[in-house]
Amino acid sequence: xxxxxxxxxxxxxxxxxxxxxxxxxxxxxxxxxxxxxxxxxxxxxxxxxxxxxxxxxxxxxxxxxxxxxxxxxxxxxxxxxxxxxxxxxxxxxxxxxxxxxxxxxxxxxxxxxxxxxxxxxxxxxxxxxxxxxxxxxxxxxxxxxxxxxxxxxxxxxxx
Amino acid sequence: xxxxxxxxxxxxxxxxxxxxxxxxxxxxxxxxxxxxxxxxxxxxxxxxxxxxxxxxxxxxxxxxxxxxxxxxxxxxxxxxxxxxxxxxxxxxxxxxxxxxxxxxxxxxxxxxxxxxxxxxxxxxxxxxxxxxxxxxxxxxxxxxxxxxxxxxxxxxxxx
DNA sequence: TAATTATATGTAGTTAACTACGTAGATTTG
DNA sequence: CAAATCTACGTAGTTAACTACATATAATTA
Numbered sequence: 001x002x003x004x005x006x007x008x009x010x011x012x013x014x015x016x017x018x019x020x021x022x023x024x025x026x027x028x029x030x031x032x033x034x035x036x037x038x039x040x041x042x043x044x045x046x047x048x049x050x051x052x053x054x055x056x057x058x059x060x061x062x063x064x065x066x067x068x069x070x071x072x073x074x075x076x077x078x079x080x081x082x083x084x085x086x087x088x089x090x091x092x093x094x095x096x097x098x099x100x101x102x103x104x105x106x107x108x109x110x111x112x113x114x115x116x117x118x119x120x121x122x123x124x125x126x127x128x129x130x131x132x133x134x135x136x137x138x139x140x141x142x143x144x145x146x147x148x149x150x151x152x153x154x155x156x157x158x159x
Numbered sequence: 160x161x162x163x164x165x166x167x168x169x170x171x172x173x174x175x176x177x178x179x180x181x182x183x184x185x186x187x188x189x190x191x192x193x194x195x196x197x198x199x200x201x202x203x204x205x206x207x208x209x210x211x212x213x214x215x216x217x218x219x220x221x222x223x224x225x226x227x228x229x230x231x232x233x234x235x236x237x238x239x240x241x242x243x244x245x246x247x248x249x250x251x252x253x254x255x256x257x258x259x260x261x262x263x264x265x266x267x268x269x270x271x272x273x274x275x276x277x278x279x280x281x282x283x284x285x286x287x288x289x290x291x292x293x294x295x296x297x298x299x300x301x302x303x304x305x306x307x308x309x310x311x312x313x314x315x316x317x318x
Numbered sequence: 319t320a321a322t323t324a325t326a327t328g329t330a331g332t333t334a335a336c337t338a339c340g341t342a343g344a345t346t347t348g
Numbered sequence: 349c350a351a352a353t354c355t356a357c358g359t360a361g362t363t364a365a366c367t368a369c370a371t372a373t374a375a376t377t378a
Contacts, residue, residue, distance in 0.1 A: 010202065010278060014179075014202075020176040033315070067336065069357090070334075124301075124310065139285055141287075156193060200364065
C-alpha cells in the first residue's frame with residue numbers, strides 16, 4: 001500500500017474505508033470468540049432500540065443515520081433472528097413500530113461485557129497523539145459548516 | 160444520528176464509513192463541476208500508474224492495498240474508458256502489464272488543478288485540533304503492533 | 319525431468335450500503 | 349370536503365468492495 005500511503009490526503013476516503021473494514025472484520029471475530037452470534041452491522045439498530053425501546057422504521061433510520069431502505073433490510077435480518085418484533089401503529093396505520101424481543105434484550109445483556117472489552121481496546125488503539133474519534137467529530141463539525149464540495153466550489157471551478 | 164453520535168467509540172466503524180462516503184460523493188461532484196469525467200474510486204489505480212508507469216495487476220493491487228479481483232474490476236472500467244491499456248509480459252506469460260494511455264496521461268494533466276483544490280479543501284477540513292490524517296496513520300501503526308481482535312483476545316474471552 | 323508447489327490472473331457470487339421509484343395512509347389547502 | 353401534497357414504508361436494482369474457487373504458467377524439488 002506504498003503509493004496510497006504516500007498519495008496523502010487525496011486518498012483519505014480510501015484510507016477511512018480500509019480502517020473501517022478492518023475494525024468491522026475484527027469486530028465480527030470478537031463476537032464469535034466470545035460465543036455471541038451477532039454482526040457488527042446490527043449494532044446501530046440494536047443499540048438504538050436498547051436506548052429508545054420503541055420506534056418506527058424511519059425514526060430508527062434517522063437515529064442511526066442510514067437511509068430507510070438500508071434500515072429495512074437490517075430490520076428484516078433482526079426479525080429473522082427474532083431479536084426484534086414489529087407491530088402496526090394504531091394511531092397511524094402507515095407506521096410500523098419496532099421493539100426488542102425478550103431474546104434481543106437478553107442478548108444485549110450478554111453482550112455488555114464484550115462491549116466493555118471492545119471499548120477498552122478501541123480506546124487504547126485510538127488513544128494516540130491525534131485522537132481518531134475526536135478527529136472524526138471535529139471534521140464532521142467542519143463539514144456541517146461547509147462541506148467538501150461547497151469549499152471546492154468556493155475556490156474553483158478552474159477556468 | 161443522535162444515538163450513533165452518542166454511542167461513542169463502539170460505532171467508530173460506522174462513523175468512519177459514513178465520513179468516507181460523504182467525501183467520496185463530494186469528490187464525484189467536484190470532478191463533475193470541473194468538467195472532468197472521473198470517478199474517485201479510480202484514483203488509487205490511476206495515481207499509482209502515474210508514479211510507476213508500468214505494473215502488473217497484482218503489483219497494482221498490492222500498491223493500492225486492494226484485493227486483486229477488486230483491482231481487476233477497476234482495470235476493466237479504466238480500459239473501457241481507454242485511460243489504460245495492457246499487454247502480456249513476454250518474460251512471464253502469466254502477467255499482464257498495465258500502462259496509462261495518452262488519453263490517461265492527458266486526463267491526469269487536466270486533473271492536476273482539481274487535485275490541488277481538493278488537497279487544499281481536505282487539508283482545511285481536517286486541519287483541526289486532532290488531525291484526521293495523522294490520527295489514521297497513528298491508529299494504523301497501533302494496529303500493526305497489535306490489532307483489535309488480538310487486543311480483545313488478550314483481555315477476554317469473558318468466562 | 320516429472321511432480322509438486324507457488325504465483326498471476328480471472329470468474330462467480332456475496333455484502334452492506336446506496337438511489338430511484340411506487341403505493342398507501344395522513345395532512346393541508348383551495 | 350375533494351384535491352393536492354407529504355410522509356412512511358417497501359421493492360428493485362446499483363455499487364464498490366470482498367471471499368472463494370478455477371486455471372494457466374513459472375519455479376522448485378525429489
